[in-house]
Amino acid sequence: MKHILFVESREYLPGIEFCKQQNWKVTLLTTTPEFYQKEKLAMVDDVFMVETYDEQKVVEFVRQYHARQHLDAVLSFSDLYVIPATAAAKAIGVPTMDPEATKRARNKWITRELCKQHGIASPSFYNAASLQQALEAAEEIGYPCIIKPIDGASSLGVKCVYNPQELERAYADYMENRHLGKGLYGSERLLIEEYIEGELFSVETLTCNGATHVLGITDRQLIGFPGFIESAGAFPIVGQHQDSSIPLVLRCLQVLGIDFGAAHTEIVLTAKGPLIIEVNPRMGGGPVHDLIYYATGIDLVKEIIKIHMGMPPELQPVHSKVAAAKILYATVNGTLRSIKQHQPILEQMDVKHFKVSKIGQQVKVPESNFDSIGTLVVVGDTESAARSRLELIEQQLEFIVE
Known part of the structure; x- marks a missing residue:
């Protein structure tokens, strides 16, 4: 029996059904089993409590466990745990992204430095280890500018600031709220970078057997300015900027050394062309997986698991639609x-996914992507058709919040 180990994951344990359909043994390492949906956690064969925020402890556990229970794959679908997962996979010799490439991509400052050294277009930036350095960097770059953690996720701590007072408040707020859960803390170092105006996109890729496959480009829409919270998107987006954006992204992945697995690279399209914003060494978050699946029929979660298990991926689209998400x-x-659903949402033919969580729980005006309470995905034959239906269906929803 083949055996796969996940170092943490997303709360719904993506890919667990596929693994069990293949009759594979599944092991999960986590600090917090209660984080996961109960019905999905029940499908896992073995759950071990490990301090997953500690790379060395994860590597040592996996080494010892592999000696007793042979493992065929080690991976994580969580941005915050790809570093220990890739390090552990390399330690036992199973397919994985180069752990050093993972670290370079997860560290936004190192990514910026490499882009600068290799002439890859990206915003101007400074690495600040203190408030004083942040203030000096902002003066050098000029206001407005962006403050962001060098190793953050889901837009936590990312703000556009217009003066020193706003920068001081944003800095203090991040330092007081850099606990990411499960024992993880964001770095005390922050990037101060140039504010770039333009449209935000992401390029979705999968690399294996020495080749990087471009699945397509996702449109990303934001709310919450001066914060940056993802609110909507569509896939695939076709435009003239593809000719300049895709080669830029492929060059950046090569420079970072991303040689295996999924990557989700964010770019901003400016009047002068595309700029690299960040490279995430994992599958896109939020609704990106669903958008790709409903637009093309490609199940990216399944294909990622397959390449980790030494199987060839199937990346040929089954159909050609445009999927849009809110x-x-x-x-x-x-x-x-x-x-309240003024018309049953899931009964409408072009609605492919509608899920709301946190019923009975505290919700708030969003401060980061973590504050999402649900996702709606529709499909259409064209981008404009999908977006129009999405807007119309969203109007049929009403959330009752006390």
């Missing part, structure tokens, strides 16, 4: 009591 948030703080 990430749902509360508009007031309180307890989410219920949802």
Whole structure:
């Protein structure tokens, strides 16, 4: 029996059904089993409590466990745990992304430095280890500018600031709230970077057997300015900028040394062309997987697991549609009591996914992507058709928050 180990994951344990359909043994390492959906956690064969925020402890556990229970793959679908997962996979010799490449991509400052050294277009930046350095960097770059953690996720701590007072508040707020859960803390170092105006996109790729496959480009829409919270997107987006964006992204992945697995690279399209914003050494978050699946029929989660298990991926589209998503948030703080659907959402033919979480829980006006309360995905024959239907269906929803 083949055996796969996950170092943490997303709460719904993506890919667990596929693994069990293949009759594979599944092991999960986590600090917090209660984080996961109970029905999905029940499908896992073995769950071990490990300090997954500690790379060396994960590597040592996996080495010893592999000696007793042979492992065929080690991976993580969580941005915050790709570093220990790749290090552990390399330690036992199973397919994985180069752990050093993972670290370079996860560290936004190192990514910026490499882009600068290799002439890859990206914003101007400084690495600040203190408030004083942040203030000096902002003066050098000029206001408005962006403050962001060098190893953050889901837009936590990312703000556009217009003066020293706003920078000081944003700096203090991040330092007081850099606990990411499960024992993880964001770095005390921050990037101060040039504010770039333009449209935000992401390029979705999968690398294996020495080749990087471009699955397509996702449009990313934001709310919450001066914060940056993802609110909507569509896939695939076709435009003239593809000719300049895709080669830029492929060059950046090569420079970082990303030689295996999924990558989700964010770019901003400016009047002068595309700029690299960040490279995430994992599958895109939020609704990106669903968008790719409903637009093309490619199940990216399944294909990622397959290449880790030494199987060839199937990346030929089954059909050609455009999928559009709306990430749902509360508009007031309180307890989410219920949802009114003026017309049953899932009964509408072009709705492919509609899920709301946190019923009965506290919700708030969003401060990061973590504050999402649900996702709605629709499909259409064209981008404009999908977006129009998405807007119309969203109007049929009403969230009751006390």
